[in-house]
Structure formats: structure tokens, C-alpha cells
Amino acid sequence: xxxxxxxxxxxxxxxxxxxxxxxxxxxxxxxxxxxxxxxxxxxxxxxxxxxxxxxxxxxxxxxxxxxxxxxxxxxxxxxxxxxxxxxxxxxxxxxxxxxxxxxxxxxxxxxxxxxxxxxxxxxxxxxxxxxxxxxxxxxxxxxxxxxxxxxxxxxxxxxxxxxxxxxxxxxxxxxxxxxxxxxxxxxxxxxxxxxxxxxxxxxxxxxxxxxxxxxxxxxxxxxxxxxxxxxxxxxxxxxxxxxxxxxxxxxxxxxxx
Amino acid sequence: xxxxxxxxxxxxxxxxxxxxxxxxxxxxxxxxxxxxxxxxxxxxxxxxxxxxxxxxxxxxxxxxxxxxxxxxxxxxxxxxxxxxxxxxxxxxxxxxxxxxxxxxxxxxxxxxxxxxxxxxxxxxxxxxxxxxxxxxxxxxxxxxxxxxxxxxxxxxxxxxxxxxxxxxxxxxxxxxxxx
Numbered sequence: 001x002x003x004x005x006x007x008x009x010x011x012x013x014x015x016x017x018x019x020x021x022x023x024x025x026x027x028x029x030x031x032x033x034x035x036x037x038x039x040x041x042x043x044x045x046x047x048x049x050x051x052x053x054x055x056x057x058x059x060x061x062x063x064x065x066x067x068x069x070x071x072x073x074x075x076x077x078x079x080x081x082x083x084x085x086x087x088x089x090x091x092x093x094x095x096x097x098x099x100x101x102x103x104x105x106x107x108x109x110x111x112x113x114x115x116x117x118x119x120x121x122x123x124x125x126x127x128x129x130x131x132x133x134x135x136x137x138x139x140x141x142x143x144x145x146x147x148x149x150x151x152x153x154x155x156x157x158x159x160x161x162x163x164x165x166x167x168x169x170x171x172x173x174x175x176x177x178x179x180x181x182x183x184x185x186x187x188x189x190x191x192x193x194x195x196x197x198x199x200x201x202x203x204x205x206x207x208x209x210x211x212x213x214x215x216x217x218x219x220x221x222x223x224x225x226x227x228x229x230x231x232x233x234x235x236x237x238x239x240x241x242x243x244x245x246x247x248x249x250x251x252x253x254x255x256x257x
Numbered sequence: 258x259x260x261x262x263x264x265x266x267x268x269x270x271x272x273x274x275x276x277x278x279x280x281x282x283x284x285x286x287x288x289x290x291x292x293x294x295x296x297x298x299x300x301x302x303x304x305x306x307x308x309x310x311x312x313x314x315x316x317x318x319x320x321x322x323x324x325x326x327x328x329x330x331x332x333x334x335x336x337x338x339x340x341x342x343x344x345x346x347x348x349x350x351x352x353x354x355x356x357x358x359x360x361x362x363x364x365x366x367x368x369x370x371x372x373x374x375x376x377x378x379x380x381x382x383x384x385x386x387x388x389x390x391x392x393x394x395x396x397x398x399x400x401x402x403x404x405x406x407x408x409x410x411x412x413x414x415x416x417x418x419x420x421x422x423x424x425x426x427x428x429x430x431x432x433x434x435x436x
Contacts, residue, residue, distance in 0.1 A: 013376030156417035185404035
């Protein structure tokens with residue numbers, strides 16, 4: 001059984017990486033979860049997961065000449081399998097984004113849920129690929145006009161490439177904001193479910209500094225509760241891991257542009 | 258929109274529009290910056306915009322070619338990459354009339370976000386802004402009004418769909434396109 005979700009937002013600052021790891025940890029109580037930092041140009045998941053010193057990362061798997069196995073880049077952390085990405089610009093430039101398909105296909109074989117932390121951009125093939133490869137997207141939004149506007153754009157890209165919306169997380173919500181009304185209005189345009197409204201929290205920054213996911217660093221924080229609620233609402237669909245792997249393998253992914 | 262000419266402090270090409278936004282934030286510029294994206298120039302498009310500042314914090318944005326202001330105006334000259342920027346200082350009192358053009362106002366962090374895609378700089382700029390301006394980007398009634406405007410939302414969606422299809426061809430992703 002496997003379903004691949006791309007956690008996407010369109011632009012930075014919405015807390016996408018925090019959300020990816022929080023959803024991953026919450027889902028890991030029930031499923032076998034693999035988290036991949038697919039934001040190969042601006043990787044930061046490694047800092048959130050205490051993997052700053054990881055020897056082998058996704059970059060190594062995307063560069064043809066490097067002789068490493070997929071499992072070398074998988075780290076067991078916080079109850080999940082985590083595939084971090086490196087931050088070297090040279091590696092990013094040498095990486096072949098099309099190889100991501102094979103990496104995802106291999107990882108899909110023995111996990112229940114794949115979460116792809118996706119780039120906060122739509123301007124290149126490597127930025128769009130995670131959305132193309134995923135079954136569904138989880139859109140992370142802030143209750144602001146620019147964030148909603150960018151979220152709508154990401155969703156249209158996803159739908160154009162055959163990827164549905166699983167749900168929407170409103171993140172970094174301030175105490176004076178009534179997200180219920182906004183979520184209700186937004187529900188007319190966004191597919192899937194309103195998964196949760198996550199309050200702005202100092203614990204998120206503290207967790208990042210400590211190199212731990214929020215749910216490990218501050219499990220009792222209201223933001224952590226909200227992410228657990230989001231994960232509980234996410235209806236992970238049954239699928240055959242092999243089918244998914246095959247689909248990834250056969251997906252037409254061209255040479256790099 | 259009429260902005261007093263002021264004094265030209267410098268004119269140069271920067272790699273990224275964010276560079277000049279950071280500099281004028283640091284030096285607390287009161288005045289304006291003219292942006293001319295160089296890539297647009299190469300394509301034969303005249304693209305030019307102005308952002309005004311009060312002590313380093315963006316106040317107005319105006320697309321001089323399309324005659325549009327505010328966030329909409331910003332989008333018109335948001336081209337990443339090299340920009341020719343001309344930094345002008347203007348006396349605060351002389352700028353205050355122009356700054357009353359409320360429809361051209363932008364939240365403090367918006368130029369960094371839209372022109373440079375730099376969320377960190379946007380946050381820093383917002384944090385450095387005077388208290389009443391900090392909440393500008395987060396006006397709930399503006400969000401509700403935005404979501405109530407179905408035509409505007411459909412325009413964003415259909416533009417994104419067209420873009421996704423056009424880029425699919427460019428990236429060779431035609432085969433995954435939904436009909």
C-alpha cells in the first residue's frame with residue numbers, strides 16, 4: 001500500500017518543511033512513512049531533521065557519476081525514513097532531476113506513505129516534478145492574499161499534470177485571524193479537505209534551531225496538535241506499491257531542459 | 258502618479274532586485290527606486306516600475322508602462338535576474354502627497370516577496386516597519402474580498418492552467434497533461 005503526497009505551497013515562508021515533517025511524524029504512528037526533500041534547489045529539511053552532517057543525500061542519487069545506492073541516502077529518524085537533500089549549488093547543478101522518478105519508484109516499493117517536500121516555485125522542471133510524480137498534493141497556505149493566490153496556481157499546475165488535491169493546511173495562523181470563514185470560502189476553489197488550522201507558534205522556530213521536527217521538539221504545543229489533527233483527516237488511499245513504482249517508472253520524464 | 262524627482266543617489270545593474278531592496282532597507286532610504294528588468298529589455302519589452310520608500314520601508318508600487326499600481330503593479334515588473342536600478346532620495350514631506358495614493362500602496366514585505374521571491378527579506382522588512390504597517394499584508398477583510406471575487410480567482414486559475422500547458426510542452430511533459 002502506498003500513496004505519494006507532494007507538500008506544496010507555491011512560494012516560501014508558509015512552513016512547508018515544518019508541515020511535511022509534522023504530517024510525516026503524525027502519520028508514522030499508523031503508517032510506514034518516508035519523507036523526501038524534493039526541494040533540490042533550496043534544501044532545508046536536513047536542518048529540520050538534525051541531518052546537517054548526512055554523508056549521502058538525494059543529490060548523490062541524482063548525479064549519475066556518483067555510485068551510491070538509494071538506501072545509502074535513507075536515514076531512520078523520529079520514526080520515519082528520511083531522505084534529505086544537500087545544499088551544495090554545484091551538486092544541484094550537476095543533478096539530473098529526471099532521476100528523481102527512479103528514486104521515488106524504488107522508495108515506493110516498501111513504504112505506505114511518501115511525502116515529498118516540494119520546491120516553493122513553479123519556474124523549472126525540477127521544481128514541478130514532485131507535483132507531477134505525486135498522487136495528490138497537500139497545499140500549505142497562510143491566510144493571506146499572496147499565499148492563497150500562489151496556492152491556487154500550484155493547484156492548477158498539479159491538476160493540469162493529473163495530480164489531485166488531498167487537502168489544505170492553513171499554517172502560521174495568528175490569534176486574531178478567523179480562518180474558519182476563509183477556509184469555507186477557499187473550499188470552493190481548493191479540492192480535498194480543510195485539514196487543519198495551525199496556529200503561529202514560537203515552538204516551530206525553537207524546533208528548527210534544535211534540529212528536530214516540531215512533533216518531537218514540542219509534542220504538546222497547540223501547533224503540534226493541529227498537525228496531528230490534519231494527519232488524522234488525511235484519507236490515505238490504498239494502492240499497490242508495485243503499481244505505483246511502475247507508474248513512476250513509466251511516467252514520461254524528459255531529459256533536463 | 259506624480260513623484261517628486263529628488264536626487265539621484267546611484268544607478269547600476271544589480272543581479273537581483275532583492276539586492277537593492279536590502280540596501281535601501283539598511284540605509285533607511287526615503288525616496289524611490291526605479292526598476293528596469295534587463296531580461297525583459299533583451300526580449301524587446303519595455304518594463305519599468307517604481308517603488309517608493311519611507312525610511313527603508315516600501316510604501317507604493319507603480320508599473321509605469323502599464324499604468325497600474327499596488328500589488329498588481331508590482332507583478333508587472335517582477336522579473337527575476339539583473340535589473341537596472343536607479344535610487345533617488347526625496348524629502349519626506351515632498352513624498353507625503355504621493356503616499357496618499359492609497360490604491361497604489363503595498364504591504365511592507367510585498368516588493369521583496371514579489372520582485373525577489375525573498376520571503377526572509379519580506380519578513381525582515383515587515384518586522385522593521387512601524388507598528389500600524391506591519392499588519393497590512395494580513396488584512397482579513399482583504400482576504401475575504403479576494404476569495405469572494407470569483408472572476409478574479411478564475412482568471413488566476415486559467416492563467417496558471419495555460420502556463421502549465423505551455424511549460425509542459427517546453428519541458429517535454431506533454432504526456433502527463435490532463436485533457
